[in-house]
Amino acid sequence: MGMGGGGGKGAVSEINVTPLIDVLLVLLIIFMVIVPVTPHGLNTLIPQPPKDKTQDQPNDRTIVVQVISNGKGEPGYKINEDSFAKSALEPKLAEIFATRQEKVMFVKGDADLDYSKVEEVIDMGHQADVDNIGLLTPRVLAGQ
Amino acid sequence: MGINKRDEGKKVNSNINVTPMVDVMLVLLIIFMVITPMLNNKVNVTLPTANAAIIMDNANKEDAVIVAVTRDGRIFLGADPLSVDDLGPKISAKLENKTDKEVFLRADERANYGKVMDAVDGIRSAGVSELGLITEQRDQTISAK
Numbered sequence: 001m002g003m004g005g006g007g008g009k010g011a012v013s014e015i016n017v018t019p020l021i022d023v024l025l026v027l028l029i030i031f032m033v034i035v036p037v038t039p040h041g042l043n044t045l046i047p048q049p050p051k052d053k054t055q056d057q058p059n060d061r062t063i064v065v066q067v068i069s070n071g072k073g074e075p076g077y078k079i080n081e082d083s084f085a086k087s088a089l090e091p092k093l094a095e096i097f098a099t100r101q102e103k104v105m106f107v108k109g110d111a112d113l114d115y116s117k118v119e120e121v122i123d124m125g126h127q128a129d130v131d132n133i134g135l136l137t138p139r140v141l142a143g144q
Numbered sequence: 145m146g147i148n149k150r151d152e153g154k155k156v157n158s159n160i161n162v163t164p165m166v167d168v169m170l171v172l173l174i175i176f177m178v179i180t181p182m183l184n185n186k187v188n189v190t191l192p193t194a195n196a197a198i199i200m201d202n203a204n205k206e207d208a209v210i211v212a213v214t215r216d217g218r219i220f221l222g223a224d225p226l227s228v229d230d231l232g233p234k235i236s237a238k239l240e241n242k243t244d245k246e247v248f249l250r251a252d253e254r255a256n257y258g259k260v261m262d263a264v265d266g267i268r269s270a271g272v273s274e275l276g277l278i279t280e281q282r283d284q285t286i287s288a289k
Contacts, residue, residue, distance in 0.1 A: 019166075038200075127196045138265065
């Protein structure tokens with residue numbers, strides 16, 4: 001243990017580096033933990049009631065993805081009346097929208113489902129490059 | 145161990161150790177860094193995960209309109225519980241002064257979808273068409289994307 005003599009006259013101060021590095025590392029860890037808190041999300045649209053009284057003709061190009069609840073089991077998925085397995089949904093959606101200009105899709109889910117099941121479908125829609133995903137709620141379906 | 149001889153009453157030893165002070169200061173800093181995120185008026189919800197989620201910075205803003213639906217089906221606007229019918233008018237009121245009419249939805253992943261749809265209907269009645277579903281980041285390592 002070398003002692004840097006600290007007398008009254010020749011003051012030689014050997015600073016300990018260890019506590020400095022400790023403090024530095026603690027600060028580093030603090031900032032590594034704090035930074036990633038940006039909220040992430042999925043953009044969706046809510047269909048608004050049409051302004052005019054004339055009936056809006058249902059477009060036969062609309063894609064409606066339905067999530068059908070199955071009681072306790074896994075829900076069933078349908079694209080416009082055709083049933084699909086969950087794993088087949090995303091490829092099929094990608095295929096449908098690959099050739100389309102207007103990438104619009106609607107999502108409808110049964111009321112007794114868990115929100116996450118529908119959210120997964122919306123996620124798959126975004127993965128298939130669909131930017132405009134509309135949510136069909138009871139009032140949307142009734143009010144049109 | 146050198147023993148500093150102190151002449152009583154004559155010299156004052158002012159070699160203050162900085163390290164304990166910095167230690168204490170850091171502990172206080174950590175405490176406040178942990179406490180502050182819990183201070184925003186946010187309801188605790190388990191968000192679902194998503195692969196294609198994009199960054200929604202606007203959700204962090206002070207005046208962001210955030211509707212939350214908990215697992216037991218309660219609906220909150222910010223931190224205040226509401227009933228579905230109150231949602232519409234209250235959201236309209238909040239959006240009056242904003243140019244960008246986007247509302248954010250933080251729904252629990254196990255929330256009943258019927259309740260979530262009721263909340264969406266409430267938001268729709270305020271004339272909002274852009275809704276952002278807030279999700280959990282998936283597979284994110286510590287990198288600000």
